[in-house]
C-alpha cells in the first residue's frame with residue numbers, strides 16, 4: 695500500500711480467532727479504503743457515534759480523510775479493532791487481507807462490502823479462514839463518498855452466526871434495513887441488485903436516446919424523465935409490480951407498441967423489446983388472449 699503501513703507483527707492470529715465473544719458496545723471499527731463505499735460508511739459510522747479510524751491508501755485519500763476530520767488508523771487501532779472493513783475493489787480483497795493479516799488483532803472480524811462475493815473472497819490462508827469473516831453489502835448506489843446510506847437495505851453474511859447481532863446493531867445504527875442472503879446464491883442476488891441500480895441508469899440512457907431522436911436533448915430529457923421514473927417507482931411502492939405497471943403493454947395497446955418500435959433508434963429498440971416482454975409477463979392474465987398473442991408476436995418479431 696502506498697501509505698505507510700503499520701509494521702507486521704510476528705505474532706499470528708490464534709487458532710481460536712473464529713470463536714469470538716460479542717465485543718464491548720459500540721465496537722471499534724477500522725475502514726480500509728476511502729473511496730465511495732468506504733466514505734459513505736465512514737460518514738455514517740461517525741454520525742452513529744461508533745469509534746472509528748480510517749486506513750486510506752493513496753496520499754490523496756489520506757488528505758481527503760484528514761480534511762474531513764477523520765482519525766487515521768495507527769498500528770494499535772488495527773490491533774484493537776473489533777471490525778475491519780475492506781472497502782477496496784472486489785478484486786483487491788484477497789490481496790489486502792494478506793497484506794493486513796499480521797497487523798490485525800486475533801479477534802478482529804474482517805468484513806467486505808462486495809455484493810457478488812461470498813466469504814471466500816478473503817482467501818484461503820488458514821489464519822484468515824479461522825478468523826470470523828463477514829459481508830456487509832449496502833444496497834445503495836454510492837456514486838460519491840458522501841452519499842447517505844440511511845433508509846436503504848444491507849445484506850449481511852457471517853462465517854460465525856454469533857456475529858450477526860453485532861452486524862444488525864451496526865445496520866440499525868446506520869439506519870439500514872438488514873436482510874440475509876444465502877452464500878451460494880450471491881451472484882444471482884447481486885445481478886438483481888445491479889439491475890435495479892446501475893442498469894436503471896443504463897435504461898435512463900436508452901430513454902434519453904429516444905428523447906434525443908425526438909429532438910429533446912440530455913438536460914431537458916433528464917429533467918422530464920427523472921420525475922417520470924420516480925413516479926413509476928412510487929406506483930410500485932404503493933401498488934406492487936403488476937398493479938404499478940403503466941404504459942401501452944399494460945393497456946394492451948398493440949398499435950402504440952408498433953409505432954414505438956418503428957420510431958426508436960436500433961439500440962434502444964432492443965432494450966424496449968426485452969423489457970416490454972417482461973412487462974407482458976406481469977400483466978398477461980389481465981389481457982384478452984388475442985391482444986396478448988399480438989403483442990408477443992410483435993415484440994419477438
Ligand SMILES: NC(=O)c1ccc[n+]([C@@H]2O[C@H](COP(=O)([O-])OP(=O)(O)OC[C@H]3O[C@@H](n4cnc5c(N)ncnc54)[C@H](OP(=O)(O)O)[C@@H]3O)[C@@H](O)[C@H]2O)c1
Pocket residue numbers: 695726727728729730731732750751752753754755756780781782783784786789790806807808809831832833834835836837
Ligand atoms: N459504489 C457502490 O455503489 C457500492 C455499493 C455497495 C458495495 N460496494 C462495494 O464496495 C467496495 C468498494 O467499492 P467502491 O465503489 O467504494 O470503490 P472505489 O470508489 O473505487 O474505492 C475503492 C477504494 O479502495 C482503495 N484501493 C484500491 N485498491 C487498493 C488496494 N490494492 N489496497 C488498498 N486500497 C485499495 C482506493 O484507494 P485510493 O483511492 O486511495 O487509491 C479507493 O479508495 C467494493 O467491494 C464494492 O463492490 C460499492
